Amino acid sequence: MSPLEKASETGLLFAKQSEKAHKKKLGQYFTSSLVAKFMASLVDEIPGKRLRICDPGAGHGILSCALVERLVNLGAEEIFIDVFEVDKTILSLLESNLTYLREFYSKQSIVIKFRVFNENFLIWANKNYLELRESYDYVISNPPYFKLNKGDENIQAVSFLLEGVTNIYAGFIAMGIKLTKISGETIFIVPRSFSSGLYFKKLRQFFFRETRLKHVHLFQSRTEAFKEDKVLQETLIFKANNREGVRTKITTSEGIKDLGFTCKSFNYNISELIELDSDHKILHLPTSQEDYEVIKMLKTLKYRLIDHQIKVSTGRVVAFRSKNNLKTDNADNRYVPLIWNFNVKKYSINWPVIQDKKPQYIDRGNNKILVPCQNYVVQRRFSAKEDKSRIVCAPFVGKEYKCVEVGFENKTNFMYKLGGEMSIDLVYGLCVLFNSSIYDRYFRIINGNINVSATEMANMPIPCLQIINYLGAMYIENENIVFNEELIKTILFSGKAEKIIS
Numbered sequence: 001m002s003p004l005e006k007a008s009e010t011g012l013l014f015a016k017q018s019e020k021a022h023k024k025k026l027g028q029y030f031t032s033s034l035v036a037k038f039m040a041s042l043v044d045e046i047p048g049k050r051l052r053i054c055d056p057g058a059g060h061g062i063l064s065c066a067l068v069e070r071l072v073n074l075g076a077e078e079i080f081i082d083v084f085e086v087d088k089t090i091l092s093l094l095e096s097n098l099t100y101l102r103e104f105y106s107k108q109s110i111v112i113k114f115r116v117f118n119e120n121f122l123i124w125a126n127k128n129y130l131e132l133r134e135s136y137d138y139v140i141s142n143p144p145y146f147k148l149n150k151g152d153e154n155i156q157a158v159s160f161l162l163e164g165v166t167n168i169y170a171g172f173i174a175m176g177i178k179l180t181k182i183s184g185e186t187i188f189i190v191p192r193s194f195s196s197g198l199y200f201k202k203l204r205q206f207f208f209r210e211t212r213l214k215h216v217h218l219f220q221s222r223t224e225a226f227k228e229d230k231v232l233q234e235t236l237i238f239k240a241n242n243r244e245g246v247r248t249k250i251t252t253s254e255g256i257k258d259l260g261f262t263c264k265s266f267n268y269n270i271s272e273l274i275e276l277d278s279d280h281k282i283l284h285l286p287t288s289q290e291d292y293e294v295i296k297m298l299k300t301l302k303y304r305l306i307d308h309q310i311k312v313s314t315g316r317v318v319a320f321r322s323k324n325n326l327k328t329d330n331a332d333n334r335y336v337p338l339i340w341n342f343n344v345k346k347y348s349i350n351w352p353v354i355q356d357k358k359p360q361y362i363d364r365g366n367n368k369i370l371v372p373c374q375n376y377v378v379q380r381r382f383s384a385k386e387d388k389s390r391i392v393c394a395p396f397v398g399k400e401y402k403c404v405e406v407g408f409e410n411k412t413n414f415m416y417k418l419g420g421e422m423s424i425d426l427v428y429g430l431c432v433l434f435n436s437s438i439y440d441r442y443f444r445i446i447n448g449n450i451n452v453s454a455t456e457m458a459n460m461p462i463p464c465l466q467i468i469n470y471l472g473a474m475y476i477e478n479e480n481i482v483f484n485e486e487l488i489k490t491i492l493f494s495g496k497a498e499k500i501i502s
Contacts, residue, residue, distance in 0.1 A: 008033035143172035192448030234448035315408030429472030
């Protein structure tokens with residue numbers, strides 16, 4: 001039995017016995033043998049016979065076993081391994097698997113030495129940073145994933161490298177990159193969420209400043225990568241190094257069963273995947289030629305919402321904080337509408353919907369969380385299971401509601417005009433734009449989850465104001481325009497709309 005097979009077998013047994021709450025607390029999701037082997041296979045050449053590797057958040061050691069197997073096959077003769085694991089319950093298993101690894105390769109006259117640290121990797125690396133900087137040939141990791149609260153020791157440990165860390169895995173990426181030699185490689189499997197959005201903006205800036213993205217692998221299925229733990233969050237695998245060249249390879253598989261066998265493969269210049277001059281450094285991840293064409297088309301649109309004096313905000317009503325203000329009816333006409341995520345349908349607000357758990361009215365006691373009743377575009381922040389589209393927008397036309405103010409619940413976004421009010425044409429035009437298949441596809445390219453943030457909407461490339469108004473006017477005249485995607489594309493990208501407008 002190979003060390004990889006042994007680590008896989010013992011890891012599966014441990015995972016079955018480990019309580020779900022314990023794994024969730026530690027952000028612990030074990031890597032499958034197929035994923036580990038694929039990650040190790042991303043190493044295609046070694047810088048020497050004597051190598052040093054680091055495995056932060058090692059778990060049962062499967063990534064170290066897979067990587068050593070790959071390095072030996074490429075000609076390595078002596079490998080030093082540092083592994084880190086905070087979970088004391090798995091330390092004996094980790095040590096046992098690495099001992100087996102060492103003894104297995106000693107029979108082939110390959111020297112394997114390892115150190116097991118029962119320490120927080122980020123804090124340890126912070127304390128020893130001057131000694132450790134650029135000291136590993138390979139840093140390979142399936143780091144823990146969980147949000148960090150302000151003042152957390154992990155944030156403090158990595159703040160000298162990266163400010164604004166909100167999830168621990170971002171800290172692991174930053175520290176891993178800095179501990180990798182210039183000639184080495186950093187290989188991680190992480191949530192795809194870092195590729196876009198405000199929370200990971202600083203990480204993207206750091207990443208594209210400090211290293212070069214050489215390979216990204218995407219899983220088409222949202223559950224396959226960590227099926228044993230039923231993790232629903234989309235993940236990706238990346239390899240980064242500082243070798244010459246600006247090409248980035250993107251591969252995809254449906255899940256882990258076809259990983260490495262029938263992967264689709266595409267190659268791009270990094271400038272085609274991110275706007276290098278942009279402050280947000282959003283990473284575009286096309287998985288087909290059609291995706292790439294969408295990126296090229298959207299890049300021709302030079303405006304953002306703020307260029308048209310339109311702002312996107314997240315709904316201000318947090319239901320559990322406003323529990324006493326929520327009302328199930330408006331019998332005495334003292335309350336105002338409350339629009340929830342589920343009220344928002346494509347091109348319409350379905351309100352009121354009578355149900356006890358999500359009251360459709362809110363009183364005006366706290367008007368800081370309410371907004372004037374005027375024209376808005378309201379959007380779902382989270383897609384429902386039955387939604388075919390990630391972006392779902394609806395017009396909120398103020399005159400249709402007999403009220404002075406309105407509440408938008410926190411799982412919605414709403415768009416509004418700064419210093420004024422959006423016209424009806426503009427409201428419907430934005431709905432046509434963002435509900436179109438091309439914007440839905442574009443969003444899937446930059447974001448792998450079902451959360452649509454206000455920041456992502458604010459940074460969407462959009463056309464000039466005249467074209468958006470024209471789309472709205474067309475919709476008002478004939479709602480069937482939304483079924484003619486080719487016409488929408490023609491108006492957006494061919495320049496014919498300007499001729500029609502003029």
